[in-house]
Amino acid sequence: MKPVFSAVNFIRSHALNHRQSRDLLKDIDSKFVDLPYYAAVRWLSCGKVLLHFFELKSQIDLFLTEKNKPQPLLSDCEWIWKLAFFADMTGHMNHFNLKLQGKTNLISDNFVHVKAFRAKLALLEGQVKVKNFAHFLCREKFHAESKVEFPSSFANEIISDLRKKFHERFADLDAKENEIRLFHNPFDHNSENLPTHFQMEIIDLQADDRLKDKYREGNLIEFYKCLQLDQFPNLIKFACNFVSIFGTTYLCEQTFSKMKYVKSNYQANLSDDHLKSILTIGSSNLEPDFNEILKSKRQYHSSH
Template sequence: MDESTDVSDTSQLLVFVRGVDDDLNVTQELASVNSMHGTTTGADIFKELQQTLTKYNLDWNRLQGVTIDGGRNMSGTNIGVVGLIRKACESAGATVPIFLHCIIHQQALCVKHVDMSCVLKPVVSVVNFIRSRALNHRQFRSFLEEIESETVDLSYYTAVRWLSCGKVLLQFFKLRKEIKIFLAEKNHPETLLSDAEWLWKLAIFADVVTHVNNLNLKLQCKNNLICDLFEQINAFRAKLILLKSHMNECNFSHFTCCEKFSTETDERFPTIFAVKVIADLKLEFQKRFSDFDINSREIRLFQNPYDCNVGDVSSQFQMEIIDLQASDQIKNKYKEGNLIDFYKFLDAKEFPNLKQLAGQAAKGKWKNLKDKFRVELHKIPKKRSGSENDNYKSKWPFFDMMLFVKDSMLPSTTTGNLLKAPENTRRRLQENYTNLQLYGNENFDQVRSQPRLHTNSGENETVGKGSQYQPISQCDENYSMFRLDP
């Protein structure tokens, strides 16, 4: 589940369901998109969830795992969604599901916990000076082309984009000399670009966040199982231990920016600062992924049932593990490398508990809905006028259902002031279009004719010369605004 606010300040709750049948065939669907116009407490979200489950005739005893964001209304153990789901399962006599905080979201929050303001704020200020002024941007790009720079431009920093921080810091470090020259020519010098201590910090953050971005990309790979994600997180935590020891020794084997800058300056490397950055990041990863550590035994058992001591596993698996490890035929199937196919191969009557464990793990596969939607948006071809091709059809089955968040992901355009529609117009809109969201513009008072609506008789009434309305799904009768597009 994920709850987010759209451009109209309406909270949208996404309920994404993944199901696994007895043959371990995985089915995933966007079950519902619920608009929440009032409060968004745990009780409010739980109510919407209950309605979704009732709609699809799903009961609590089928629920094996829940993935949520880290908000208090979601993660609260008493009155949050987690607590309310737990109580509902206990009341229904069902097994309490596994609750996990969204893995990639946690990884992004770990980086935000590290204080990079001493470097990031000046970098963003300089980037905005160059990028926000068209003339500056053109001249800067021409300058880079003249000197045949490998890095041809600077990117804007966008806080909500997980990879943005690392990309901006790395580009800025690579272009630090060129930026210094360009700012001097524009009579807008930045003194920090001559400060070796600050440049060391820039190099440290650029290297550290690059390592984190590499982890993020691995977590986003398709068809990842929960054991794959757990493996990547554990590997990164081990890497942080290595990186911390290297920082203590001023060993830049895995810090390309620091290694490059060390050949250009006599300024002493800020060892204490660098070690603290790594230590803070390591501690945050340890805290945020503690729920994985709690379930690590089951995850490892699912990942490799041959690499476990029978005495260490739960009693319900022990007999099945002995039978499985003694079978050469099953072992050969495991060596083929595909876990899902391996568990499909197991006989459900002979290995019922292991099959159930595999079903729970398969439901834990991660899919980031909004990132996939953003990728699909960038595939839409542009017309010569710059507008989007209205005839584009995405092959992704959830594209149309996710269109309500499109405005929050793409640059917005000016639409004018919102004006309240007349009472008779609102009444007819409510009667004819229950799922219509309408806006207004500053020229509404000058419109001579009435809005275009489909009446019960099937005839069309005119909206205004050259104007049309645009229906948008997932809206309710409380909307009383409309837009007249020229």
């Protein structure tokens, strides 16, 4: 990956190189009109850079050679095999990361995505062992160009290690799987197998057809809001614990992005109080009723 980023930075960091590279891509009618920068703080940029670099490897090789900055690895088939493999794998990772993002994602939703991706890794590992590369599109594309055999053992080692890391990373969720399943679908549990403080409430819940219809609407938070505190105190407390868990750092990153645009070089003198107020407005889902707000003021003029 280091040679990739080095070549991309050489092209992108010089205005003349960048302009000439774009002109080259335009002349050959490439579907990619530019090379994206790589930024470690941006989740998805690595996969995009690797994919673009793989697709444009011939043009990049020609451009670097003309600039007296040749990259010998672009003539190394074994290295290009690994480049194709990593472009495919980071593509799968990007697809997984995108599913984890979103304001409305609950911990139970993310756990579903984690389990699905683990199963996909198991599938990919098994297929690579028998040399089935149906889900490696870049690898399949380069297969038609190369006479060197794909390093299957290398790919299998990477996928195996990735599976291990995923099990270690999300071990805390595995320990809470039964509780997450209860939160996600309280109607799919036998009351006899639940803790005693939930048993009576679950029986009442599963017997209420109106609550079943509300659950089928698909909004878990709204469903739990419908429960009566005096009838389901333990279940409501249990649900609040899971609703309040942040599945990812997506909301924090989004707030920092808003702050970057609010407190720019042109607005560096904003006080902390003003910045807090603007961020609260920018990150809130509430829609203020300006007419009612204005009517509460002493000097209210509708024309204003």
